[in-house]
Amino acid sequence: MWLNGAAPGSGEGDASRIGQRQTTLFVPVVPGRGRRVGTAPNLAPTRFPAHKQIMAAPPADETPSLLELYLGFAQISVSAFGGALPWARRILVERRRWMEPEDFASTLALCQVLPGPNIVNLSVAFGRRLHGWRGALAAFVGLMAAPLVIIITLGTLYLRFGQLGSLKGMFAALAASAGGLIVATAAQMAVPLIRKTPVTAIPIIVAGFVLAGLLRWPLPAVMAVLAPIGLILAWRTRTRS
Amino acid sequence: MKGSILTTLALQCSMLALLAFGGGINTVVPELQRQAVDVHHWMDARTFSDLFAIAQASPGPNMLIVCLVGLKAAGIAGALVATLAACAPTCLLTFVVSGFWDRIRASPWRVVVQTGIAPVAAGLIAASAFLISKAADHAPSLILITLATAAFCYFTKRNPLWALGAAALLGLTGVVS
Numbered sequence: 001m002w003l004n005g006a007a008p009g010s011g012e013g014d015a016s017r018i019g020q021r022q023t024t025l026f027v028p029v030v031p032g033r034g035r036r037v038g039t040a041p042n043l044a045p046t047r048f049p050a051h052k053q054i055m056a057a058p059p060a061d062e063t064p065s066l067l068e069l070y071l072g073f074a075q076i077s078v079s080a081f082g083g084a085l086p087w088a089r090r091i092l093v094e095r096r097r098w099m100e101p102e103d104f105a106s107t108l109a110l111c112q113v114l115p116g117p118n119i120v121n122l123s124v125a126f127g128r129r130l131h132g133w134r135g136a137l138a139a140f141v142g143l144m145a146a147p148l149v150i151i152i153t154l155g156t157l158y159l160r161f162g163q164l165g166s167l168k169g170m171f172a173a174l175a176a177s178a179g180g181l182i183v184a185t186a187a188q189m190a191v192p193l194i195r196k197t198p199v200t201a202i203p204i205i206v207a208g209f210v211l212a213g214l215l216r217w218p219l220p221a222v223m224a225v226l227a228p229i230g231l232i233l234a235w236r237t238r239t240r241s
Numbered sequence: 242m243k244g245s246i247l248t249t250l251a252l253q254c255s256m257l258a259l260l261a262f263g264g265g266i267n268t269v270v271p272e273l274q275r276q277a278v279d280v281h282h283w284m285d286a287r288t289f290s291d292l293f294a295i296a297q298a299s300p301g302p303n304m305l306i307v308c309l310v311g312l313k314a315a316g317i318a319g320a321l322v323a324t325l326a327a328c329a330p331t332c333l334l335t336f337v338v339s340g341f342w343d344r345i346r347a348s349p350w351r352v353v354v355q356t357g358i359a360p361v362a363a364g365l366i367a368a369s370a371f372l373i374s375k376a377a378d379h380a381p382s383l384i385l386i387t388l389a390t391a392a393f394c395y396f397t398k399r400n401p402l403w404a405l406g407a408a409a410l411l412g413l414t415g416v417v418s
Contacts, residue, residue: 077301081402084302110342113351116258116331117265117304124332125339136336144328147301148308152320154295155309162291166413171291173412176383177405178294179374180390182267186370187395189363201360208364212271213371216279219260219272226361227262234357238349 064098066131066138072096073123073142084119092126099126119143200233246315249281251326254307258327259334263355263362266304270369273310274376283314286376293373298405304328382417 064072072091080087085108092099099107111121120143127139162171193201208226211217253276257269270293277283284292292313296306304327311323338345345351378384390404411417 079300080302081298081300081400106342106346107339109346109351110339111335112263113345113354114331114335114338115260115262116328116335117261117302119302120304120328120332121335124335125342128336128339133336136332140328140332143302144324147299147305148320148324151296151299151301151305151308152312152317154299155292155312155320158291158295159313166415169415169417170409170412171294172377172379172383173386173408173417174298174405175287175290175294175377176374176386176417177390177408178297179290179370179377180387180392181297181394181401181404182270182366182373183370183387183391184394184401185267186363186367187391189359189366193360193363201363204360205364205367208361209367209371211368212365213368216271216275218275219257219269219365222365223260223262223361226364227358230359230361231353231357234353237356238353 063130064096066134069127069130069135070138070142072098073127073139074146076119077143077145077147080119085122088119088122197237200237204230204233246281247319247322250311250314250319250323254311254323254326255330257307258304258331261304261331263358266302266306267369268362268365270306271365271372273307274372277310277314281314283310286372287379288313290373290377294377294405298402298409380417386411386417 076084076088076091079091089104093101093104107125108118108122110125111118114121120140123139123143124136127135127137129135131138158171161167190201190205193205204226208222211222211225212219253273257273260272261269274286274289278286278289289310292309293306296303296309299305305324307327308320308324311319311321313319315322374387378387386408390401390408393399393404394401
């Protein structure tokens with residue numbers, strides 16, 4: 001599609017389509033009535049919610065349909081072992097070519113600012129952009145359905161048989177390994193921060209660890225204390241530089 | 242009784258998801274564990290670590306740990322309620338905010354929020370690592386598995402599933418206990 005590059009099946013060398021493609025731009029139209037994404041020369045005047053125009057404007061084989069959107073995110077979800085985001089990029093940008101790399105980076109940045117799992121946010125933001133609330137729903141359901149069935153099955157098996165002989169050993173070792181995995185995640189997050197701004201980062205990291213891990217404060221209390229401190233320090237660093 | 246468990250699950254999971262800034266579900270694992278183990282006694286800490294491991298080893302978003310907590314607390318209904326409750330508020334927020342994104346992207350506050358929250362998130366994830374490992378490592382060989390996995394994931398770019406798979410095999414053969 002013109003917004004995000006060629007869809008599967010449409011040739012990369014198709015000059016007429018490449019010519020139509022525009023840099024992605026979010027233009028607020030009417031608050032509460034959807035946003036127009038991109039500026040295509042052939043868009044009709046704003047009369048309908050923007051996503052309906054987008055559905056109508058580009059050639060039909062270029063905008064992923066609701067079904068394609070659902071299948072694309074289903075593919076991401078079942079490929080996504082140990083972190084969904086690399087797979088989201090591989091499938092959305094490289095394989096299906098629904099998004100440009102910069103477009104993916106900027107949408108991901110939005111999802112990282114907002115609370116909640118980034119990949120879930122990404123499905124909603126991207127689906128909405130293509131097909132409004134239906135697109136958001138299609139992408140979200142595509143992302144969640146298969147993993148939900150798989151994890152409920154695994155969880156049920158664990159709860160029923162997890163205490164049996166060798167399975168018990170397997171789950172013990174698996175849990176120990178998952179602990180190591182998150183140790184590595186913590187280190188990967190903490191080490192660059194400590195290298196960059198040791199004076200501000202170390203006290204906050206240590207305080208977060210002690211309050212949540214050792215003193216077992218409720219999370220809202222931890223956030224209420226540490227988030228403002230983190231924000232103030234970041235604001236001061238910003239104005240100084 | 243079950244109805245009240247479902248209500249509690251829904252409220253807790255919604256709140257947790259809305260507080261999951263800067264590092265996804267891993268930042269709220271300490272609170273999820275506190276609620277599930279210490280406050281509501283839905284499971285012991287070891288079961289929680291096992292469930293966390295299953296969520297890590299399964300495909301899909303890691304946030305599905307809430308689904309397993311719901312499953313243990315209140316069966317299939319609990320699993321679905323917990324998952325939906327964790328997704329609904331943040332999805333709605335994303336849906337609304339993604340329309341204003343160009344304005345937020347230009348705002349200096351975006352950088353401030355991202356850099357300000359990062360060390361808090363790192364501390365919370367460190368707490369998650371400590372709590373999960375503490376509950377899981379009840380034998381010296383298991384501590385070794387934790388350390389080996391941490392080193393593997395930190396120093397190589399390989400898929401962490403290799404480490405989880407190797408650990409599961411070791412566990413199945415009974416080498417560790």
